[in-house]
């Protein structure tokens with residue numbers, strides 16, 4: 001028999017999957033059996049919830065919340081303040097000019113309040129700020145309207161507003177390339193500043209969009225230890241293990257070759273060994289999808305290229321990667 005993934009991990013951490021309105025149907029049985037946490041892949045992002053200043057569109061997010069409630073599944077919130085998928089109206093005055101700091105802070109607060117109030121007590125963790133750190137160069141911050149208009153304390157404010165809105169939710173800073181030493185140190189410096197200023201941040205989200213050859217296990221351990229040294233929880237928020245390294249543009253793989261599936265399974269085994277080792281710090285592990293029939297990585301960043309980054313195959317059957325992460329206690 002196939003064990004339930006979240007039951008296997010009940011003494012460790014929650015096991016999550018990102019879902020969308022389509023996969024909530026097509027992967028419903030799989031989700032109910034294996035996952036005790038879900039995250040909206042897109043439906044709780046700013047542009048989806050708040051397309052106009054006085055118009056909120058909660059239908060899809062509400063449907064997901066209802067599904068979670070009916071099935072006793074917990075929910076992670078993603079995401080409140082991000083440079084991407086954010087409606088442009090928030091940065092503009094009625095005449096099209098750029099808003100000032102005060103007005104943007106008011107709008108940020110109002111968005112955070114409205115969204116978090118609606119789901120208060122039903123979302124255990126929120127990605128309050130997503131991807132604010134730059135990938136290269138010496139700047140800590142990525143360029144964004146939030147940074148330009150408000151200044152570097154836009155994160156402090158976002159976390160303060162979020163904590164006021166739902167004092168029981170744990171609040172996360174979430175980013176990718178989180179295990180790359182250079183970016184890790186920037187994320188560390190940023191979150192350390194927040195902690196030292198008494199800003200209500202409770203955790204760092206490791207997106208964990210990983211690959212067959214990178215990052216190294218050592219870099220992952222060091223990232224976890226560094227963030228945890230600040231007294232912050234760790235959640236793995238968007239995990240997948242892509243078949244392709246950066247720059248690999250080949251589109252000739254139509255089905256996943258066995259040798260690569262085996263490498264992926266080895267990688268998954270080691271990743272989860274590390275997660276179990278750090279279970280005092282890690283409170284949930286979420287995949288960015290349920291099974292290989294739907295993944296954001298098919299077609300991205302290379303059009304026409306398929307990818308198989310999850311632990312269930314296109315027919316929702318367990319892959320070797322699945323067996324490698326459940327068989328540790330035998």
Ligand code: G3I
Pocket residue numbers: 041042084085130176207238296
């Ligand atoms: O819904 C529209 C559809 O109406 C339209 O026809 C189509 C044309 O391109 O676009 C559809 O929207 C797309 C949406 O996904 C839903 O599929 C957007 O173009 C596309 O940009 C969007 O991509 C999402 C991406 O975030 C955008 O940044 C991915 O689904 C989603 O998986 C991805 O998730 C992010 C996390 O939020 C943050 N971390 C990285 C992660 C992966 O990129």
